[in-house]
Amino acid sequence: MFARLLSNAEKLTSRFCIILRYLSLLSVVLLWHACQTDKTEAPILDTTVAKExxxxxxxxxxxxxxxxxxxxxxxxxxxxxxxxxxxxxxxxxxxxxxxxxxxxxxxxxxxxxxxxxxxxxxxxxxxxxxxxxxxxxxxxxxxxxxxxxxxxxxxxxxxxxxxxxxxxxxxRIPDNTIWGYIDYELTASPIVEQFLVDLNKISQDAGLSKGYYGYFNILDNESIELQKVVTDRPIRPILRRFQANDKDLENVLKSYRDRYGKSILIHLRNTLGKEF
Structure with missing residues (x-):
């Protein structure tokens, strides 16, 4: 009889210890979860934010x-x-x-x-x-x-x-580059062509590859797309390498401006920030 009671007591003690171990483990899990929820959540990397x-x-x-x-x-x-x-x-x-x-x-x-x-x-x-x-x-x-x-x-x-x-x-636009455009009346097309002939005599082809240069783009077909051109008249883009004296260019421009006035407006600048 005594042996049976002792055996039952041992079983109860073993079960109680097991229950205590589970309760201890549960307490640790609950405490860890509570600590985690108290923390400020880290920002989420969301690349779907609307582009502003x-x-x-x-x-x-x-x-x-x-x-x-x-x-x-x-x-x-x-x-x-x-x-x-x-x-x-x-x-x-x-x-x-x-x-x-x-x-x-x-x-x-x-x-x-x-x-x-x-x-x-x-x-x-x-x-x-x-x-x-x-x-x-x-x-x-x-x-x-x-x-x-x-x-x-x-x-x-x-x-x-x-x-x-x-x-x-x-x-990057190389040094000694000039660029711009001619804004002209349709009736002045022959004058534009003659100006380009005279400009080519004192300058060289710029020889730039296609791509984005900021002030202009060079497209696949080697045409030039200029930035910020505001006019309702036809334009002819200009992109040249110019290594002569600025006075040579200024003289050509002056002769056309004096002779043809507003029928042909020539806008040119260089990499030094100078506008002609």
């Missing part, structure tokens, strides 16, 4: 200095033409951090509809590789690289969030 901005690569050629810019604009149009975009550019050695904020309402509205814009100036960049981080408010930052050499700027950012990049490569 578009970025263009640009090399500014003003005042004989070449500086690199990223030109930002909103995809949505605003109700004034002079909206800017809140922004900040910070540099730490070869690392850049760019912050894009909201469009800023202008004090005085230039009537019309167009995107908000800002030019983000990264300065004079020597050849090398730079790390770029672009932030849009609270959205997870986008990271990439900018590779600079004598012939181009190459921008690599595999997963931009909240914006799109219109070009990954900006080709």
């Amino acid at each position: 901005y578009e970025l263009d690569l640009w090399e500014s050629l003003d005042n004989s200095v070449r500086t690199f810019q990223i030109r930002a604009s909103t995809i949505k149009s605003e109700d004034c033409l002079n909206y800017n975009i809140e922004n900040a550019v910070n540099r730490f050695g070869s690392n850049f951090e760019i912050n894009l904020g909201k469009p800023l309402i202008p004090i005085t509205c230039e009537r019309g509809f167009g995107p908000a814009k800002s030019n983000l100036d990264l300065g004079i960049l020597t050849n090398g590789t730079y790390n770029l981080t672009i932030k849009l408010g609270q959205i997870v930052p986008s990271t990439g690289r900018l590779v600079v050499n004598n012939g181009s700027y190459y921008f690599y950012m595999p997963a931009p969030i909240g914006f799109k990049i219109n070009q990954n490569i900006l080709y």
